Amino acid sequence: MISHAIVLKSLLIFLYFTTYMNTCQATNFVVPSRTNKNYTEFIKASCNTTLYPRPCYKSMSKFAEKIQANPKLLANTSISVTLKEAKSTFVTMKNMSKYKGLSTGEKAALRDCVEVTDDSVYELQRSLDQMNHMEEGDTHFDFEISNVQTWVSAALTDYSTCMDGFYNVNEGNVKAKVSKYAVNVLQLTSIGLTFINRYARSG
Numbered sequence: 001m002i003s004h005a006i007v008l009k010s011l012l013i014f015l016y017f018t019t020y021m022n023t024c025q026a027t028n029f030v031v032p033s034r035t036n037k038n039y040t041e042f043i044k045a046s047c048n049t050t051l052y053p054r055p056c057y058k059s060m061s062k063f064a065e066k067i068q069a070n071p072k073l074l075a076n077t078s079i080s081v082t083l084k085e086a087k088s089t090f091v092t093m094k095n096m097s098k099y100k101g102l103s104t105g106e107k108a109a110l111r112d113c114v115e116v117t118d119d120s121v122y123e124l125q126r127s128l129d130q131m132n133h134m135e136e137g138d139t140h141f142d143f144e145i146s147n148v149q150t151w152v153s154a155a156l157t158d159y160s161t162c163m164d165g166f167y168n169v170n171e172g173n174v175k176a177k178v179s180k181y182a183v184n185v186l187q188l189t190s191i192g193l194t195f196i197n198r199y200a201r202s203g
């Protein structure tokens with residue numbers, strides 16, 4: 001169980017990042033016409049509905065042809081991209097936790113980051129597995145998609161928890177590198193959650 005104080009702090013940090021990073025204003029979602037074969041516009045418009053339009057477009061635009069204008073493929077691809085980044089972040093954090101000369105604070109904070117990043121990989125993998133075993137109109141669609149929403153939200157919390165652990169750790173290479181990695185996956189996870197929520201409304 002996480003205490004209320006930690007949840008509150010996570011929220012504050014999350015708000016800080018969303019306010020700080022979200023310089024682009026989300027605009028109304030535009031559905032491209034059926035004759036519009038340039039699916040890049042669909043990705044761009046969808047990314048505009050997220051808190052992080054630029055990182056979203058950067059990570060998703062190369063899948064435009066595959067996604068076309070399908071909300072399920074948009075959500076699935078986004079979670080799949082996030083999972084891949086979460087896995088490599090886990091490997092990086094684990095590697096960093098073995099660095100010589102870490103301070104006691106860095107060591108403890110990294111240990112927590114390794115743990116929660118590992119959790120996030122599990123949660124994102126589970127989400128993807130569930131996504132691949134469901135369709136709009138299924139009897140259990142609402143239940144299944146709400147599980148996915150829960151797991152992806154948990155992964156989002158994992159990355160703010162990781163950053164929270166560094167709150168009292170002195171600035172330095174370790175903290176900077178962890179933040180860079182954690183913010184990257186946190187943003188991708190947030191983007192994924194936006195697309196999952198949208199897919200949930202389509203069921």
Ligand SMILES: *[C@@H]1O[C@H](CO)[C@@H](O)[C@H](O)[C@H]1NC(C)=O
Pocket residue numbers: 038039040041
């Ligand atoms: C699709 O649209 C984007 C942005 O408007 C543009 O940069 C790209 O060249 C277009 N691609 C094709 C194949 O028309």
Ligand SMILES: *[C@@H]1O[C@H](CO)[C@@H](O)[C@H](O)[C@H]1NC(C)=O
Pocket residue numbers: 024025027028030041044045048
């Ligand atoms: C996305 O947002 C940017 C910045 O607000 C805007 O310039 C662009 O026209 C929007 N694109 C779409 C497809 O909505």
Ligand SMILES: *[C@@H]1O[C@H](CO)[C@@H](O)[C@H](O)[C@H]1NC(C)=O
Pocket residue numbers: 073076077080128131132
């Ligand atoms: C979702 O993404 C996974 C991993 O990239 C892929 O194996 C799967 O086929 C995708 N599912 C759908 C419905 O596209």
Ligand SMILES: *[C@@H]1O[C@H](CO)[C@@H](O)[C@H](O)[C@H]1NC(C)=O
Pocket residue numbers: 091092095096
């Ligand atoms: C682990 O860290 C060391 C030192 O920075 C680096 O040389 C090595 O490539 C890293 N390994 C992995 C798997 O990231």
